[in-house]
Amino acid sequence: MVWSCWAYCWRTWAPTRRSSSAIQPFGGKRSRIFSSQVSIAEHRPYTTRGCRQLYPTAGRLHEAGVVSLCQSLRQAGIRFQQRTIQTVVDWALQAAAADIAAGQHLRIALALYDDRQRKTQEIQALERDIAARLVQTPYVLLLSFPGINVVSAADFAGEAGPIEHYLNAKSITGRAGLRPSRYQSNQVDLASGPLVRNCNHALRAAILGIADNLIVCNHHFQALATQWAAQGKDPRDTRIKVGMRFCRIAFQMVAGRQVFRHPCIQGRHYILDKLTAFHREHDTGMADVLRDLQAAIGQLPPRAYAVEAKPLAEELQRIQDGHRRGPQVLGDILPIVLARLGVGVVQSSESGE
Structure with missing residues (x-):
């Protein structure tokens, strides 16, 4: 009963978090179109709401000078390099005049920034709730796996459910459909088709998401992916291989209540x-x-x-x-x-x- 409640919460929070993370109102194409009309929008250090309001045009930016800009950024808690500020001030001196609708574009950009801030706070709140659930399960042991953090471990835990429901790691990969489909007709027998359709797609997505993280953040799997790419292997095949290896290791860790150990990887995370x-x-x-x-x-x-x-x-x-x-x-x-x-x-x- 406890696991069913947790699984329900995870399956509610995880998609909400993913959909919120996918919405990037201030970093998307629409925002860049609006921001292109605002003189200071192209520079990352000045994308805070306060700095945009204080220096809405290139002229105001140049008049402020390096000292005032540095003080504003320090008050906003933004890290910066002074040579970058000097570059921005030099650009402001040569910048073209603002568009006739620059004020409207500025208001839209500020609204998009506020929306982004709200989304960020909502995502952080969801991730804190997810972490509170994860630590009450043995899946928290996956954090000792280099390349896996709280969110990816919680996604896998929520979709997989109690580890006692699986006889071995193949049961997990089988439920996720990490196997090729087979087509047979008369004398035709194709055993290496695309991935099967009938499976738990959410579990498959969680496993393949972890595989992507391991290929980037885990030196062992990164070396394997590089080796397979040199051999001409399909990148999709590489993702499946890494995902299946992860499932084998994860099953031993969670079912055996043990931290990460691997003969090809020295050390583990804490x-x-x-x-x-x-x-x-x-x-x-x-x-x-x-x-x-x-x-x-x-x-x-x-x-x-x-x-x-x-x-x-x-x-x-x-x-x-x-x-x-x-x-x-x-x-x-x-x-x-x-x-x-x-x-x-x-x-x-x-x-x-």
């Missing part, structure tokens, strides 16, 4: 460290971060506690030594997580004064 980085990027509240980390620890095999605690202890040491800028609320919950892992906290040395 689950709790990935979760911490994910929540830092999504500005998650510390109470929710602590809840998710503790739930993830409950899914870890005890023999992995010491290894998982190492990067967290190093992060806590950096915070205590003052090597992190700004308020570090994470330093308040890391000792709790380390205590749950059975690792003591190393106190930073005090000055001799």
Whole structure:
């Protein structure tokens, strides 16, 4: 019953997140058409709403100068390089006059930017909810797989369901239809047709999405893809091969409740460290971060506690030594997580004064 509720939530959230991610109102063709009439729209550092309102034309941009632009960007929390700002100011001096409808285009561009910001916040909220569900299942162990992060692991978990429903990895790939169709007629027997049509297409999409990530972000599978491409293999065949290998490894990890191990890949990623980085990027509240980390620890095999605690202890040491800028609320919950892992906290040395 619990799994059915989670699967329902995943199948509701995952398509919503994918559809929201596919909508890029400020980066799409329509926005570029509108922004082409706005003098500062072509420059990425000035795509914030405040900067567009302060410097709507090339003349205002040139009058502001490098110093004022740098101050505005710092106040907006935007990273920049000063030589880029100088290039933009030089461009503003030679820019053509604004279009007669530049004001209308500016309003449209600002509306598109606001829409993009809202979509970004909605996507982040959905991803936080997805992570909260993932850590309560053994599929969170997939985070130790290099090239897999929270969203892709949650997509696979939501579509696959309880691992106890599968006898082996072939049951997963068979349900996803990762096999060629076969055409037979009289003496004709074609056993290497396109992928079968009758399958769980959502599960297939999740697996092939992970295959794409592994080909790009995992050195082992990237080398295999390069080797197969040199042999003249079809890229579609490469995706299927990588997806099937992932399913074999994932089944051993999730069903066996073990972290990633592979003879051809040295080292693995740290689950709790990935979760911490994910929540830092999504500005998650510390109470929710602590809840998710503790739930993830409950899914870890005890023999992995010491290894998982190492990067967290190093992060806590950096915070205590003052090597992190700004308020570090994470330093308040890391000792709790380390205590749950059975690792003591190393106190930073005090000055001799």
